[in-house]
Amino acid sequence: MSLIPASKIPALPGRAEAFRVLETLAIGTAGGVLFLWANLPGGLISGAMIAVGGAALAGRQLTLPPVLTQTVLVLLGISLGSLVSRQLIQHMSAYPLTIGVLALATFCTTFGSSFYLQRMHRWDPTSALLAASPGALSQITMLAAEKGADVAGIAVVQTIRVIILTAALPLLLAVTGVTPGALPALPGEVASPFGLAALIAASLAAALLLRLVKFPASWMFGAMLASSVLHGTGLVEGGLPDWLRNIALVGIGALIGSRFVRIRLATLRSHVAAGLGSFAIAILISAVFVTVLLMTTDVRFADIVVAFAPGAMDAMLALALTLHIDPIFVGAHHLSRFVFVSITTPGIVHLFGRPQDDVDD
Template identity: 40%
Template sequence: MAAGLDLRRLQAAVLTVVLGGAGGALFAWLDLPAPWMSGALVATSIWAVAGKPLAVPDPLRGLTFVVLGASMGGALTPDALKQAAAWPISMAFLALSVAAVVAGCTLYFRRMAGWDMATALYASAPGALSAVIAMAETTTADMRKVAFAQGVRLFLLVAALPNLLHAAGLEPGVTPVPPEDGPWLGIALLLLASGAAGLVFEWLKVPGGLLLGAMGGSAALHLTGLSTAHIPALMLIPAFVVLGTTVGIRFEGTRFATLRESVIASLGGFAVGMAISVAFAVAAAAVTGEDTGKMVTAFAPGALETMTALGFALGYDPAFMSAHHLFRFTGLSIALPLSAHLLFSLTRGERERTDEIKQPGE
């Protein structure tokens, strides 16, 4: 019985990767930005909604984060780090943006979609998906609506953001893959060291630990001159495919009736949140002089690992991307439970006072 289950899981995993690779190849043939990630996402999400079994094994997902992190770290240069002087300003704009997104989307879900306060609040959180879901499960929030709104937001960001930037004339950069990748022994040692750093970050429970740890380990090796190896495209393309499929399979088991009920509300919430994020990103770009496309991608309200990797796939500074998305993730993880506790306490107190007023006349 166990062997049969393992075989089915293996078949589902192989199908998922093949399907994601086919979607990525199609998007690459169409010459779309970030094709391997967004193409894999679209292909697997369609298959998942159709009710077909899909799976991405945890070891494969972990290896993907190590490969991407090692590659991102190799792209860091001393010149890029010198530009960090402008980051505190953009992060201040990002903090204001996150607060405005949560407030605006919560108001939209409450007034326009009729969702209860708990569901609206957690559906509005721009990123930190795993933390948001874990927090929402301890409340009265409708988990299906929260998960669907968060999934739609992440899907649209990865599938549509590169093309929207392209259409707006904010041309993405070129993914920094050096023409010569160096000896394979050096690449293997780089991956081992990056993987070890990623495991340390995971042990320390750093958000996105495997990706950020691998990136930090690789950056340290390259900035100190201990390594000159770079991850080749032969390894990067499969990594982007696997990352895209991890997002797409989140739609597995979603019924069409549920899709019809929630799609308009979720799309509206995404539009509100994205409009606010873009407005703050454009303002931050104007103040700091940074590239507008890079700032929009850094402010995009998506998952930490996914959005950092998407920015890298578009050719933007990985240190800038990871710093901003980690800042957003950490801020949300700390501020959201405190805000929810205060908000729900005030709401509960207001209900109790209303009940006391009504009670004498009953």
């Protein structure tokens, strides 16, 4: 006699759902391989994202199940942690200044993009503020639904920003002449079987612990923290096999592209101008702060650009991995912005957004 109620036992995926997952992975892999063959920077992520996003807009019901998403995030976290060295850890003294500047930049870009959406596209203040808030998409969406804001429009603007950044940042760094040779290199050797087992066990334990305390992006950051400690202390040498790391990069690209499944083509068309315009405003304002830091500190151009990019935390950290950028610097800044946005956005919406009474009328 079973002690577990039937309603509590997770159901096996049906044939239709399994087919959608396989189709998502096949399309993402094809796009990633094509971009990699074309020698485009960040090709695996960008190619998978664009291919899956295009298929989703064409009507394909593409999806990745939670367990596969979590696996991808853990693998990315382990790979990011394998970039950590004692030299990178020594550079952390400059973080308080740049994180402080990032908070100011986030505040300015949010209000600048919001002002644009209100004046040029006649958005209500609440929807404009939530669409302009960089990162923390799940929290922003829940707050939008609670406040009666334009959830579809906010999702389109936020998704357009992530897609453009993920595709454009590698090209920007390539055009400006930033070469991987000047950046931290991925470990050339594969960790020993014992090392791989230690990495996986420690990463899962750290991720589950952070998840228990409701830490943001717990799967990726927990794995990254555990891997960073093991590599930074020299307890583990080497990283994941290249093929496994490449699967994770294709997976995160496919995950980003699959966001378009929830967006109707008509909704996308009606909000694309707002998304592109608000993105341009955010980039222009961010560029001012990036320029100031480049002129006054010795932070590398690639590090500061990816750290200040107003995109999703998982996507930007994945780019840091594929472009061989300092993962500690990028991770610390995107985590700081996530916390800043999560804490301050409800208060900002309450003060400057549409009153809740207006929603209920």
